[in-house]
Amino acid sequence: MVTFFLVNSIRKISSISILVSFNGKKYRRSVGESIPVKMWNNTKKRAKVTTDYTYGNILNDILSKWEAAALRTMSHFKEYYHPPIPEDFFARLDEEFYKDDTTAPEPVLFLEYIQTYINRYEKVRSGLTVKKYITTLNKLRKYEEEKHKRLRFGDINIDFYNDFQSWFYRQGFSDNYFGTLIKVIKQTYREAKLVDKLHGFDYIEHKEFIATSKDSENIYLTEKELLKIHHLNITRELVIEHFPDLSNFQIKQKIKSMLLIRDRFLIGAYTGLRVSDFGRLNEMNIGNHIRMKTIKTGANAVIPIHPVIQEILDNGFNLNIAVSDQKINKHIKEIAKLAGINEKVLIHKHIAGEVKQEYIEKYKLVCTHTARRSFATNAYKAGVPTIAIMKITGHTRELTFLKYIKVSAEENADMLKNHPFFSRNENNNAVPGAEPNTTNQNNYRI
16 A cells, blocks of 8 residues: 655645555655645645645646555565565665656547546546536547547647637537637646646647637526516416426426425525525525535635525525526526516627627526526615625626626616715705615615
């Protein structure tokens, strides 16, 4: 068995030692590397890899090299009747670690490396992130099949970029989808060069080799629309009217699912939590405030309980039933349609490098993320300080937050019209007490 441990874990920085158990004896020695103790994963016996500690990748590669050398050392001494003394064992270990490999390795294909990259991070990065890696790999495999070519690192240049983009756009995919794949391609390409030393190319640094990004066309629901969903009476008659082909059992299941998902969605719309968080909210998170450690950032969110949420809880909502984002997405559009959120809105789609306009019923655009965006926008319109909203949503830059919310020019004008600057009396003085209206017509406040 081969493992690694910190020599002194109570210090801020500790050296790392290797421990080899072989034939009933243990061999311990430093590997000549050290690490900040807080960056050591004692379960995996490897360094953590974060944006603040990028050396973790390199260090883990060194430890893996020591592990491989130790396995070869044990294999060498298996032929001996007695286990070696430490001096002989470590002499052989150093020989295995530092020896030159004169055999030219087979060149690693780019897609083979992406699979290695996925295997390396699939247990330490979020499921959504790993899913992007897998999607990129699958799209590149289809590209290779059509082009009858296996991609090597030297092929990933601006010519590949242009050809891959043309191929991708012909299938009708969006600019942002393409940008997501290019981010993964550049990320894995750089790691192959800097960490695994598999190539020395820098073709992706071409100024046109960019991950395209267009402002996404997202909607939000106004407080009035959210309340229409909240007050929607989901009855058997309503379900039969809109879903006439359902059996009696299916009708009961439909009503049960709609009630559950309606309330979960509203909890998201009045907390600002991501679906990965409000979908798993339970009784342990509810007290005087809602408290939750968010999955994406690990931040501790503390949120006041909105009257709509309190009403949901008072009506006996079962917080212990978790709901997946797929299930919410499936039903929330139907619920929004039943609630009459059917005005047509103009959207702009960035498809294949072109902008296409289309009018579409608003309920068709409602999804899990609409809840979070609705919270941020409605709170902003109600006059909640931007910094307070950002504390909940997790945005760290105000510019990013202002791009995130959806406030039209007309809504912005309505917010301003009651501001003291625009409310002056005949003596050209601001009207005392004139402030933006922070209470909607239903007396629910953010």
